[in-house]
Amino acid sequence: MRVLGTSLEPRIHNGATVDALIGEDCAFRTTKGNILLFVSGAQSIPLAKVVAAEPGDRWSVGADGGIIVNDEPLRNSAGAPYRLTADRSALLRLYQTEYAGVIPEGTYLLMGERPDGSLDSSQLGLVHRKDVIGKIERVHE
Known part of the structure; x- marks a missing residue:
């Protein structure tokens, strides 16, 4: 697969080719730092x-x-802490409140590399x- 976009830089550069496991069982052994592919109603192509x-x-x-x-503090791969705008924070705070600050079973907090x-x-x-x-x-630059 080819990655399009810059949201994962510097980990994965725009245009890089990647090897991916695709299928129903691919994420059962996922840990923090793994890069997942998922579908969203917001995009017609998978997001990574x-x-x-x-x-x-x-x-x-936080405020x-x-x-x-x-x-x-959550940091990207370059060590920069995430600092979301008020608009971006608002949606995550709704989830935080709904689930009492614990990521529920069967869900993930997935972030790009941009702080x-x-x-x-x-x-x-x-x-x-x-x-x-x-x-x-695997990433092939």
Whole structure:
């Protein structure tokens, strides 16, 4: 598969080719840091985002837009902390309230690499396991 877009840079560059496991069982052994492919009503092609929190993780969105997972600031692969705008924070705070600050079974907090968010959980909300169609295994730059 070829990745289009810059939301995963510097981990995966626009135009990079990736090998992915596709299919129903691909995400059952997913851990934080894995890159999942999922479908969304917002896009006609699959999106690729990083697992930032998984079922059972405690999480919150601070007043400054920072995301905390298991008592630690959430950071992208370059070490930059996420700082979401008020609009992007609002959607995640609704999920935080609804699920008492715990990622529910069968869902993931999926983020791009941009500290201010991208077309990821900051705009789409938590992603359900049934919408995951694959997991990126290898990147060919």
